Amino acid sequence: MADSKAVEIGGRAGFVARGVIYVLVGVLAVRVAFSDSGGRQADRGGALAEIAGKPFGHVLLWLLGIALAGMALWRLSEAAFGQAGPDGRKPAKRAAAAARCVFYAFVSYSVLAYAVGEKGSGSGSTDKRTEDVTAKALNWPGGQWIVGAAGVAVACIGLWIAIRAAMRKFHKHLKMAEMSPRERRAVDFLGVFGGVARGVVFAAAGVFAVVAAVQHDPGKSKGMDNTLRSFTDTSAGPWLLVLVAVGLVAFGVFSWANARWRKV
Numbered sequence: 001m002a003d004s005k006a007v008e009i010g011g012r013a014g015f016v017a018r019g020v021i022y023v024l025v026g027v028l029a030v031r032v033a034f035s036d037s038g039g040r041q042a043d044r045g046g047a048l049a050e051i052a053g054k055p056f057g058h059v060l061l062w063l064l065g066i067a068l069a070g071m072a073l074w075r076l077s078e079a080a081f082g083q084a085g086p087d088g089r090k091p092a093k094r095a096a097a098a099a100r101c102v103f104y105a106f107v108s109y110s111v112l113a114y115a116v117g118e119k120g121s122g123s124g125s126t127d128k129r130t131e132d133v134t135a136k137a138l139n140w141p142g143g144q145w146i147v148g149a150a151g152v153a154v155a156c157i158g159l160w161i162a163i164r165a166a167m168r169k170f171h172k173h174l175k176m177a178e179m180s181p182r183e184r185r186a187v188d189f190l191g192v193f194g195g196v197a198r199g200v201v202f203a204a205a206g207v208f209a210v211v212a213a214v215q216h217d218p219g220k221s222k223g224m225d226n227t228l229r230s231f232t233d234t235s236a237g238p239w240l241l242v243l244v245a246v247g248l249v250a251f252g253v254f255s256w257a258n259a260r261w262r263k264v
Contacts, residue, residue, distance in 0.1 A: 008072055009070065043224035147169075149216075155207055158200065208227065208230070228244065
């Protein structure tokens, strides 16, 4: 299964779908920065609503959902048989692949559910879902510690994503030798800029979860949309959000580069 052509095609299609979502989220975030969001949230739900509003939008949603299912299948094959590369069979690598499989399976399900009209599925507002989950968790015994620990974990994951991107760790996953010098420079820029921006968003969301735990206020926890909007509250005004938003677009394009050159 690990060497299956169908699994390879599924993985590459998944990178294309991931790129589409990140590009649209970045574009929506730019609109938010200049108060032209049209009432749409800058997250996965907003991206799906944007697609659904276009001609043949529901067909595109089905294609995205199926492509993301292909990504989940590829990650499952990595968990079962190991990743490409000399250390791909390590237990930690397989565990990470299994976690990504679950994540992409959920995203695929939410996209397909949206395509058939379940607007209250996992493709809805990340802010509302995040607040609801945080509120429930805070009412558990030791809930503040659980939410705080989860926030620290998400913030650390964000920093890990940003640092790995800055160190160009993605090189080992790509067929760099098949790229021209110009393509390598472009992929390097997109991978670093896009990866750091993505990591910053994760880290910021984690910090807000920690604040929600400390203040015992689920409203302080933020999904992607409100996390992005929070960048406009800094001294840089909307321009910091624009920078992060363009970075998310760059990560989307980097995902398309992965569809072409990823070692699958």
